[in-house]
Amino acid sequence: MDSIFPHARKPRLGYNTAQVEEFLEVARRAYDGNPIAGDAPLTSEKIRLTAFAMQKGGYSTSHVDAALERLEDAFAAQERQVASRLHGDEAWLREARTTAQVVSNRLARPESQRFDRMNPVVLGYNVREVDRFADKLTRYFRDGWPISVDDVRTVVFSTQRGGYREAQVDLVLDAVVDVMLAVR
Template identity: 65%
Template sequence: MSTFPRSSKSAPGYDADEVDAFLQAARRAYDGDDNGPQLTAADIRHVAFAMTKGGYSTTHVDAALERLEDAFAAREREAVRVHKGDATWFEEARTTAQVVLNRLDRPMGHRFDRVSFLTLGYNRNDVDRFANRLVKYFQDGRPMSVDEVRTVTFREQRGGYREVQVDLLLDSVTDVMLAVR
Protein backbone atom coordinates (compact mmCIF):
# COMPACT_ATOMS: atom_id res chain seq x y z
CA MET A 1 0.00 0.00 0.00
CA SER A 2 1.27 3.49 -0.90
CA THR A 3 1.80 6.23 1.63
CA PHE A 4 0.46 8.82 -0.84
CA PRO A 5 -1.62 8.76 -4.01
CA ARG A 6 0.48 8.25 -7.11
CA SER A 7 0.61 10.30 -10.27
CA SER A 8 -0.45 8.60 -13.46
CA LYS A 9 2.05 6.20 -15.05
CA SER A 10 2.95 8.86 -17.63
CA ALA A 11 3.08 11.85 -15.25
CA PRO A 12 6.03 12.71 -13.01
CA GLY A 13 5.80 12.47 -9.25
CA TYR A 14 8.24 12.23 -6.36
CA ASP A 15 10.31 9.06 -6.17
CA ALA A 16 8.34 6.90 -3.72
CA ASP A 17 11.39 5.16 -2.23
CA GLU A 18 13.11 8.48 -1.51
CA VAL A 19 9.98 9.95 0.08
CA ASP A 20 9.37 6.86 2.21
CA ALA A 21 13.02 6.77 3.35
CA PHE A 22 12.95 10.45 4.27
CA LEU A 23 9.70 10.11 6.20
CA GLN A 24 11.09 7.14 8.14
CA ALA A 25 14.20 9.17 9.01
CA ALA A 26 12.02 12.13 10.01
CA ARG A 27 9.94 9.91 12.29
CA ARG A 28 13.10 8.61 13.99
CA ALA A 29 14.41 12.16 14.39
CA TYR A 30 11.10 13.39 15.79
CA ASP A 31 10.90 10.48 18.22
CA GLY A 32 14.39 11.34 19.48
CA ASP A 33 16.11 8.19 18.24
CA ASP A 34 19.78 8.80 19.07
CA ASN A 35 20.81 6.61 16.12
CA GLY A 36 18.56 8.51 13.75
CA PRO A 37 19.38 11.68 11.82
CA GLN A 38 19.15 15.11 13.41
CA LEU A 39 16.59 17.07 11.41
CA THR A 40 15.28 20.60 11.77
CA ALA A 41 12.28 22.38 10.32
CA ALA A 42 14.67 24.06 7.88
CA ASP A 43 15.99 20.66 6.74
CA ILE A 44 12.45 19.58 5.97
CA ARG A 45 11.76 22.82 4.09
CA HIS A 46 14.77 22.20 1.84
CA VAL A 47 14.38 18.50 1.13
CA ALA A 48 14.13 17.56 -2.54
CA PHE A 49 13.22 14.32 -4.23
CA ALA A 50 13.90 12.93 -7.69
CA MET A 51 10.97 12.91 -10.09
CA THR A 52 9.81 9.62 -11.58
CA LYS A 53 6.83 8.68 -13.71
CA GLY A 54 4.10 7.23 -11.56
CA GLY A 55 5.71 8.58 -8.39
CA TYR A 56 3.94 10.04 -5.39
CA SER A 57 1.63 13.00 -5.96
CA THR A 58 3.73 16.13 -5.44
CA THR A 59 0.74 18.03 -4.03
CA HIS A 60 0.07 15.42 -1.35
CA VAL A 61 3.74 15.00 -0.39
CA ASP A 62 4.32 18.78 -0.26
CA ALA A 63 1.29 19.19 2.03
CA ALA A 64 2.58 16.45 4.32
CA LEU A 65 6.05 18.03 4.40
CA GLU A 66 4.53 21.39 5.37
CA ARG A 67 2.70 19.75 8.28
CA LEU A 68 5.91 17.95 9.28
CA GLU A 69 7.87 21.21 9.12
CA ASP A 70 5.24 22.84 11.35
CA ALA A 71 5.55 20.02 13.89
CA PHE A 72 9.35 20.24 13.97
CA ALA A 73 9.21 24.04 14.23
CA ALA A 74 6.81 23.81 17.18
CA ARG A 75 9.16 21.39 18.96
CA GLU A 76 12.18 23.58 18.25
CA ARG A 77 10.32 26.64 19.50
CA GLU A 78 9.32 24.82 22.70
CA ALA A 79 12.87 23.54 23.31
CA VAL A 80 14.32 27.04 23.00
CA ARG A 81 11.58 28.51 25.20
CA VAL A 82 12.29 25.91 27.90
CA HIS A 83 16.08 26.45 27.81
CA LYS A 84 16.22 30.20 27.15
CA GLY A 85 12.77 31.50 28.06
CA ASP A 86 9.98 33.19 26.13
CA ALA A 87 11.70 36.57 26.05
CA THR A 88 14.79 35.19 24.32
CA TRP A 89 12.71 33.22 21.83
CA PHE A 90 10.67 36.26 20.83
CA GLU A 91 13.73 38.51 20.76
CA GLU A 92 15.41 36.16 18.28
CA ALA A 93 12.27 36.19 16.09
CA ARG A 94 12.06 40.00 16.37
CA THR A 95 15.72 40.33 15.37
CA THR A 96 15.20 38.15 12.30
CA ALA A 97 12.07 40.13 11.38
CA GLN A 98 14.07 43.36 11.62
CA VAL A 99 16.77 41.97 9.31
CA VAL A 100 14.03 41.09 6.81
CA LEU A 101 12.49 44.55 7.07
CA ASN A 102 15.90 46.20 6.62
CA ARG A 103 16.33 44.30 3.36
CA LEU A 104 12.83 45.16 2.18
CA ASP A 105 13.33 48.84 3.05
CA ARG A 106 15.66 49.15 0.06
CA PRO A 107 14.26 50.89 -3.04
CA MET A 108 12.09 48.82 -5.36
CA GLY A 109 14.17 47.22 -8.09
CA HIS A 110 17.21 47.22 -5.79
CA ARG A 111 16.16 45.03 -2.87
CA PHE A 112 18.36 42.12 -3.95
CA ASP A 113 21.41 41.59 -6.13
CA ARG A 114 20.63 41.21 -9.80
CA VAL A 115 21.97 38.55 -12.12
CA SER A 116 23.61 39.55 -15.39
CA PHE A 117 21.42 40.60 -18.29
CA LEU A 118 22.20 37.26 -19.97
CA THR A 119 21.00 35.22 -16.97
CA LEU A 120 17.49 34.51 -15.75
CA GLY A 121 16.52 35.54 -12.24
CA TYR A 122 13.28 36.27 -10.44
CA ASN A 123 11.13 38.99 -11.97
CA ARG A 124 11.90 42.15 -10.01
CA ASN A 125 8.34 43.51 -10.16
CA ASP A 126 6.87 40.20 -8.93
CA VAL A 127 9.31 40.03 -6.03
CA ASP A 128 8.86 43.70 -5.13
CA ARG A 129 5.06 43.32 -5.11
CA PHE A 130 5.31 40.36 -2.76
CA ALA A 131 7.93 42.19 -0.68
CA ASN A 132 5.46 45.05 -0.21
CA ARG A 133 2.92 42.56 1.13
CA LEU A 134 5.55 41.24 3.55
CA VAL A 135 6.26 44.77 4.80
CA LYS A 136 2.54 45.25 5.45
CA TYR A 137 2.46 41.91 7.29
CA PHE A 138 5.37 42.85 9.56
CA GLN A 139 4.64 46.54 10.07
CA ASP A 140 0.84 46.76 9.89
CA GLY A 141 -0.16 43.26 10.97
CA ARG A 142 -1.86 42.55 7.66
CA PRO A 143 -2.95 38.91 7.45
CA MET A 144 -0.67 36.53 5.60
CA SER A 145 -0.29 32.80 5.99
CA VAL A 146 2.93 30.86 6.10
CA ASP A 147 1.55 28.85 3.16
CA GLU A 148 1.48 32.03 1.04
CA VAL A 149 5.19 32.48 1.71
CA ARG A 150 5.98 28.82 1.12
CA THR A 151 4.14 28.64 -2.20
CA VAL A 152 4.83 32.04 -3.76
CA THR A 153 6.23 31.84 -7.28
CA PHE A 154 7.85 34.48 -9.43
CA ARG A 155 8.20 34.72 -13.17
CA GLU A 156 11.67 34.63 -14.67
CA GLN A 157 13.38 37.71 -16.08
CA ARG A 158 16.74 38.35 -17.70
CA GLY A 159 18.72 40.49 -15.28
CA GLY A 160 16.24 39.70 -12.51
CA TYR A 161 16.86 39.30 -8.83
CA ARG A 162 19.30 36.63 -7.68
CA GLU A 163 17.08 33.68 -6.75
CA VAL A 164 19.24 32.44 -3.88
CA GLN A 165 18.97 35.75 -2.03
CA VAL A 166 15.21 35.96 -2.46
CA ASP A 167 14.77 32.33 -1.37
CA LEU A 168 16.89 32.88 1.76
CA LEU A 169 14.78 35.87 2.72
CA LEU A 170 11.60 33.85 2.23
CA ASP A 171 13.08 31.12 4.45
CA SER A 172 13.72 33.73 7.14
CA VAL A 173 10.16 35.00 6.85
CA THR A 174 8.89 31.43 7.22
CA ASP A 175 11.07 30.95 10.31
CA VAL A 176 9.66 34.11 11.91
CA MET A 177 6.08 33.18 11.07
CA LEU A 178 6.53 29.71 12.56
CA ALA A 179 8.24 31.18 15.62
CA VAL A 180 5.36 33.44 16.56
CA ARG A 181 2.50 31.05 15.87
Protein backbone atom coordinates in the same frame (compact mmCIF):
# COMPACT_ATOMS: atom_id res chain seq x y z
CA MET B 1 4.98 -0.81 2.66
CA ASP B 2 1.57 0.30 1.42
CA SER B 3 1.43 3.45 -0.65
CA ILE B 4 1.23 6.39 1.75
CA PHE B 5 0.44 9.01 -0.90
CA PRO B 6 -1.44 8.94 -4.17
CA HIS B 7 0.75 8.33 -7.18
CA ALA B 8 1.10 10.74 -10.08
CA ARG B 9 -0.75 9.47 -13.10
CA LYS B 10 1.57 7.90 -15.64
CA PRO B 11 3.39 9.25 -17.58
CA ARG B 12 3.51 12.24 -15.21
CA LEU B 13 6.40 12.71 -12.87
CA GLY B 14 6.09 12.44 -9.13
CA TYR B 15 8.52 12.25 -6.24
CA ASN B 16 10.72 9.18 -5.97
CA THR B 17 8.74 6.87 -3.71
CA ALA B 18 11.71 5.21 -2.01
CA GLN B 19 13.29 8.58 -1.17
CA VAL B 20 10.03 9.95 0.26
CA GLU B 21 9.40 6.85 2.37
CA GLU B 22 12.99 6.80 3.67
CA PHE B 23 12.84 10.51 4.55
CA LEU B 24 9.55 10.07 6.41
CA GLU B 25 10.96 7.16 8.43
CA VAL B 26 13.97 9.29 9.45
CA ALA B 27 11.62 12.18 10.29
CA ARG B 28 9.37 9.95 12.40
CA ARG B 29 12.35 8.66 14.39
CA ALA B 30 13.74 12.19 14.82
CA TYR B 31 10.42 13.60 15.99
CA ASP B 32 9.92 10.76 18.44
CA GLY B 33 13.47 11.27 19.76
CA ASN B 34 14.61 7.83 18.63
CA PRO B 35 17.08 8.40 15.79
CA ILE B 36 19.31 5.51 14.81
CA ALA B 37 22.99 5.61 13.91
CA GLY B 38 23.39 7.20 10.51
CA ASP B 39 20.27 9.40 10.75
CA ALA B 40 21.19 12.99 9.98
CA PRO B 41 19.86 15.55 12.49
CA LEU B 42 16.56 16.96 11.26
CA THR B 43 15.16 20.45 11.82
CA SER B 44 12.23 22.42 10.45
CA GLU B 45 14.64 24.27 8.17
CA LYS B 46 16.07 21.04 6.76
CA ILE B 47 12.56 19.81 6.10
CA ARG B 48 11.80 23.04 4.20
CA LEU B 49 14.90 22.53 2.06
CA THR B 50 14.26 18.85 1.33
CA ALA B 51 14.07 17.83 -2.31
CA PHE B 52 13.37 14.48 -3.93
CA ALA B 53 14.26 13.06 -7.32
CA MET B 54 11.43 12.69 -9.79
CA GLN B 55 10.15 9.46 -11.33
CA LYS B 56 7.29 8.48 -13.60
CA GLY B 57 4.32 7.49 -11.51
CA GLY B 58 6.00 8.63 -8.28
CA TYR B 59 4.17 10.13 -5.36
CA SER B 60 1.93 13.11 -6.04
CA THR B 61 4.06 16.22 -5.48
CA SER B 62 1.18 18.25 -4.08
CA HIS B 63 0.31 15.59 -1.49
CA VAL B 64 3.93 15.12 -0.40
CA ASP B 65 4.54 18.88 -0.28
CA ALA B 66 1.48 19.36 1.93
CA ALA B 67 2.72 16.63 4.27
CA LEU B 68 6.18 18.22 4.40
CA GLU B 69 4.62 21.57 5.34
CA ARG B 70 2.73 19.94 8.21
CA LEU B 71 5.90 18.14 9.27
CA GLU B 72 7.86 21.41 9.18
CA ASP B 73 5.21 23.04 11.37
CA ALA B 74 5.41 20.17 13.87
CA PHE B 75 9.21 20.32 14.05
CA ALA B 76 9.13 24.12 14.41
CA ALA B 77 6.70 23.83 17.33
CA GLN B 78 8.89 21.19 18.95
CA GLU B 79 12.00 23.35 18.43
CA ARG B 80 10.25 26.29 20.02
CA GLN B 81 9.26 24.23 23.07
CA VAL B 82 12.83 23.00 23.55
CA ALA B 83 14.30 26.50 23.10
CA SER B 84 11.73 27.96 25.49
CA ARG B 85 12.59 25.38 28.15
CA LEU B 86 16.32 25.96 27.73
CA HIS B 87 16.41 29.72 27.24
CA GLY B 88 12.94 31.04 27.98
CA ASP B 89 10.24 32.39 25.68
CA GLU B 90 11.80 35.85 25.66
CA ALA B 91 15.07 34.61 24.13
CA TRP B 92 13.14 32.74 21.41
CA LEU B 93 11.03 35.78 20.59
CA ARG B 94 14.05 38.11 20.71
CA GLU B 95 15.73 36.00 18.04
CA ALA B 96 12.56 36.08 15.93
CA ARG B 97 12.35 39.88 16.31
CA THR B 98 15.99 40.24 15.26
CA THR B 99 15.39 38.13 12.14
CA ALA B 100 12.20 40.09 11.40
CA GLN B 101 14.15 43.36 11.64
CA VAL B 102 16.83 42.11 9.23
CA VAL B 103 14.12 41.04 6.77
CA SER B 104 12.25 44.33 7.18
CA ASN B 105 15.43 46.30 6.49
CA ARG B 106 15.98 44.32 3.29
CA LEU B 107 12.40 44.86 2.16
CA ALA B 108 12.58 48.60 2.92
CA ARG B 109 15.11 49.11 0.13
CA PRO B 110 13.88 50.97 -2.97
CA GLU B 111 11.95 49.02 -5.57
CA SER B 112 14.12 47.15 -8.08
CA GLN B 113 17.04 47.41 -5.62
CA ARG B 114 15.91 45.06 -2.86
CA PHE B 115 18.05 42.14 -4.01
CA ASP B 116 21.14 41.58 -6.13
CA ARG B 117 20.45 41.43 -9.84
CA MET B 118 21.60 38.78 -12.28
CA ASN B 119 23.72 39.54 -15.31
CA PRO B 120 21.45 40.94 -18.08
CA VAL B 121 21.75 37.71 -20.08
CA VAL B 122 20.99 35.40 -17.11
CA LEU B 123 17.50 34.60 -15.82
CA GLY B 124 16.46 35.63 -12.32
CA TYR B 125 13.16 36.23 -10.55
CA ASN B 126 10.88 38.84 -12.09
CA VAL B 127 11.72 42.08 -10.31
CA ARG B 128 8.23 43.56 -10.41
CA GLU B 129 6.58 40.40 -9.02
CA VAL B 130 9.12 40.06 -6.21
CA ASP B 131 8.77 43.74 -5.30
CA ARG B 132 4.98 43.39 -5.23
CA PHE B 133 5.24 40.42 -2.86
CA ALA B 134 7.88 42.24 -0.81
CA ASP B 135 5.37 45.08 -0.32
CA LYS B 136 2.86 42.55 1.08
CA LEU B 137 5.51 41.23 3.46
CA THR B 138 6.37 44.78 4.54
CA ARG B 139 2.72 45.39 5.42
CA TYR B 140 2.70 42.10 7.36
CA PHE B 141 5.74 43.08 9.44
CA ARG B 142 4.92 46.77 9.83
CA ASP B 143 1.12 46.78 10.13
CA GLY B 144 0.18 43.19 10.92
CA TRP B 145 -1.63 42.70 7.60
CA PRO B 146 -2.75 39.12 7.18
CA ILE B 147 -0.54 36.80 5.18
CA SER B 148 -0.16 33.11 5.86
CA VAL B 149 2.87 30.88 6.05
CA ASP B 150 1.44 28.99 3.09
CA ASP B 151 1.30 32.22 1.07
CA VAL B 152 5.04 32.61 1.61
CA ARG B 153 5.86 28.93 1.09
CA THR B 154 3.96 28.68 -2.18
CA VAL B 155 4.71 32.00 -3.84
CA VAL B 156 5.98 31.56 -7.39
CA PHE B 157 7.74 34.19 -9.46
CA SER B 158 8.23 34.15 -13.19
CA THR B 159 11.72 34.77 -14.53
CA GLN B 160 13.28 37.55 -16.53
CA ARG B 161 16.73 38.32 -17.84
CA GLY B 162 18.65 40.40 -15.34
CA GLY B 163 16.09 39.64 -12.63
CA TYR B 164 16.69 39.28 -8.93
CA ARG B 165 19.15 36.61 -7.75
CA GLU B 166 16.90 33.65 -6.91
CA ALA B 167 19.00 32.25 -4.06
CA GLN B 168 18.94 35.59 -2.24
CA VAL B 169 15.17 36.00 -2.58
CA ASP B 170 14.61 32.40 -1.46
CA LEU B 171 16.83 32.92 1.59
CA VAL B 172 14.75 35.93 2.67
CA LEU B 173 11.51 34.00 2.12
CA ASP B 174 12.89 31.18 4.29
CA ALA B 175 13.68 33.72 7.01
CA VAL B 176 10.11 35.05 6.79
CA VAL B 177 8.78 31.51 7.26
CA ASP B 178 11.07 31.05 10.27
CA VAL B 179 9.74 34.24 11.86
CA MET B 180 6.13 33.33 11.15
CA LEU B 181 6.56 29.88 12.67
CA ALA B 182 8.35 31.34 15.69
CA VAL B 183 5.51 33.68 16.59
CA ARG B 184 2.65 31.24 16.04
